[in-house]
Amino acid sequence: MTLTGGDLPRRTLVLGLGNPILSDDAVGLQVARCLKAELAGDPWVEVDEDFNGGLRLMERLAGYDRAVIIDAILSGAAPGTVHLLSAGSMPTQRTVCAHDVSLPTALAMGRRGGLSLPETAEIHVIAIEAADVMTFGEELTPAVAAAVPLAVQAARQALQGDAHA
């Protein structure tokens, strides 16, 4: 099944982010694992897992035309809420790793440094509201686990060009 939208195929990275041993912080990884099998036949889409934000995340995006990033979020919404964001709307410098450079700042730096990066509008962020990211554990909390299929569907829509941030 090819899920790329538009007339020309675009190199797309689907990236689940998180820490697998910090409870709900692993939800992005879980969503990516669900997508990996169904997207395996598409030569233009790569599904991967990663553990970084900021500069390392920016460097991971180098060479792609489009990205769908899936991650946990703490915004005060009800746990399990699925947010659709864009990289340009990432508000803060407080993404962990790489000493807290925000993704927009990292993208700007990468472009100044000559890296080929997706346009900001082509970086979609699927963020699942977490309940607990501070306790070591390998299980998602119930509301977050229940949100995984919704996040998978949101990622599919983003790939088809139907996501609205």
Add this chain to the structure above:
Amino acid sequence: MKRISIDPITRLEGHGKIDIFLDDQGDVANAYFQIPELRGFEKFCVGRPAEDMPNLTDRICGVCPEAHHMAASKALDALWHVDPPPAAKKLRELFYSIFFATDHTTHFYALGAPDFIVGPDAPAAERNILGVINKVGMDVAGKVLKMRHDGHALIQMIGARRVQPNWGLPGGVSKGINEEQRKEIEKLGRDAIEFGLFSLQAFRDLVLANKAYVDLILSDTYTHHTYSMGMVDANNKVNFYDGKIRVVDPDGKEFVKYAPKDYLEVIAEHVEPWTYLKFPFLKKVGWKGLVDGKDSGVYKATPLSRLNASDGMTTPRAQEAYEEFYKTLGGKPVHQTLATHWARLVELLYAAERWVELATDPEITSPNFRTLPTEKPTEGVGSVEAPRGTLTHHYKTDERGILTEVNLIVGTTNNYAPIAMSCKKAAQNLIKKGQVNQGLLNMVEMAFRAYDPCFGCATHTLPGDMPLVVTLYAPDGEIVDVLSQNTP
């Protein structure tokens, strides 16, 4: 009493806040640095095989997984009473030197440099790596990205996996390197030396040549006279990978030098009611509160303290940089916290030179990179210098190697007390009569950014709020005003 809150702290991993309490005159009466801690790590580990620890603990820190991986590997050596062969130790130290150079690059340019090179009073939107690029020149972006790219590629080449290595074993490592890889490592190491020299020159040109910045570095606001801790080799020279841990007093005199396994005889922890954090201190001096001086057991474990605790560097250009550092700042030891950024660049150069030394060692491609353990596991302690301070892993197991107890002292933990003291002193000296603006608050934050702290940085979660919300409270708890990054 009014309260100003910097919550959360900008440009840091993890989460935290500084609560600043004003008195009725609007001067700072007290400041408290508080952070939440990750929960349940020991409980998570107990019952697991100890060999899992290099791969588990490298998920504790999103920035320095390599440090945890290395400390865990050394703890496993001790646990199984096995001494790795020389080639394994050299490979580990090579890997670690590459990591150190890469990590220090990231911290300096993304976290520390904006304060000096752009200026502490610059608007918040410019106080970041883009501001540094604007000031230093476009080519610095390419240099920093190349340094990071090279370092990460080599870490993956040697450590068998991207980001979190999968390499350390009790008695050695899981794979070595071949000659083709060695040549690549050497070539990129020579590039790293040039980058280290470039960075030090940039610091001279943009910071040391600016009297206002030098005055800031030397100011009492950012000075604390404490003990200094760092790992040293048999000749008391800085070593990030192996050696004993040396502590010098505020006058620079050796206070203690101990093997990692004896850390509990040297360090104890103090608890305060207003924070989850425990404050390590030197047992034989004692806990006297969050205060300076020879009679206070507070110590620092930072790049600055590593240089203070040593008698020099083993590599030639880093040794020249070390001598220039102390000559400029008036001799040893140096207690100006902001000088930590400069010390970090001296260490970057040392790491790059050590990288090339090890890459050109005749034993580095040896196939003899592991000694199999033959004894039953019992208890083991492994320490390395993490970029943020001395890192210690302590494991106890049953005779099958299943963990029964785990204790970690991470690099930043050593510095909880001096970080709190630095924030309070900066706040007291910079906030007067209730006058608060973005520049002043940033200068308070500069106090702790010099420590390059990691707080809860294992979490990856996207944030949902704007950072740097300042809340002023009246003595009765009413909110007087709220400032944020977008408020002039």
